[in-house]
Amino acid sequence: MQERDRIMMAMLRSLGIEKGRPFQPDARMAKLLTEATLVGEAMAKVNDYEKRDMALAHYADGSAWEFALCLDPSQETANYTQLDERAAWFYEATATSKGMVSKTPGVGSVYLATYKDTDGNWLDGANTYRLHVPPNPPVTQFWSITLYDVSSRALIQNNTEITDRSSRQDLIKNTDGSVDLYFGLTATKGLEKNWISTLAGKAWFPYFRLYGPTQAHFDRTWTLPSIEKVSK
Known part of the structure; x- marks a missing residue:
């Protein structure tokens, strides 16, 4: 038992879990426990998908993207344990490391997440969206984007079995080297290589990962635009 978990175990003890x-x-x-699971799930979703009081989640002004991992690997600050940050991250994921919150150019990785489009609406599997990835992404290795199901936090289950697009793939690029990625029920004609299929009735969210992030990421001279809803 880790020292920081002892107070949690005390609360579980009163429920008969010891x-x-x-x-x-x-x-x-x-x-009571059955009802509590429903309330707890709702609390977990709000705490995760609407990180209003987590300063480390902030990515760039005007951007719907945020840092998915706003938790120090120690889960501690000078004055408190990162309870909300911890709960948010481990609702979505299962592990953390120093490399995932690296502040050294060229080292480790960056995890960006977003749950809403440019209009502030939750991402909906029935809609079509576009993400414009500007030229010269700030990576020494590669970037990737992966789509996850909001309810399970696992990879979305689509009929193509493709949930990821990355700079390692043969994507169709614009003349300036930028890339437009599409997410929706059907592929944009001629841009199938840049498309990830979503499902009607299923909410989703993406992780945009930078592997070996460069200084342009850290000083925000390169920022990732928000995902925009498009009509087809």
Whole structure:
């Protein structure tokens, strides 16, 4: 048991969850816990997908993108344990490392996430969206974008079995070297290589990863535009 988890274990103990003790909730407790899971899930989603009070989530002014991982690997600050930041990250993911929050150009990776489009609306699998990736992305290795299901936080389950596009692939580029990526039910004609299929009735969110981020990322001379909804 890690020291920072002892207070959590104390709260679980009052629910009958304790090391070495069989978990045998009575009908009343089972009902309460079932209701609590629904409330807890809603709290977790808000805490994760609407990081209003997490300063380290801020990416760039005017951008809907944010840092998915706004948690120090130690999960500590000088004055408190990063409770909300910890809960947000581990609702979405399972591990963290110093390399994922590197501040050294050319080292580690950067995880950007967004949950809304340029109009502030949640990303919807029934709509079509475009992401413009400007030329000269700030990476020494490569960039990639991957789509995840909001409810499961796992890869989206589409009929193409393709959930990722990256600079390692043969993407169609614009004349200035930029790339337009599309997300929706059907591919934009002629740009199938730049498309990821989504599903009606399924909300989704992406991670945009920079591997070996360069100084242009850290000083924000290169920023990633928000995802925009387009009509087809």
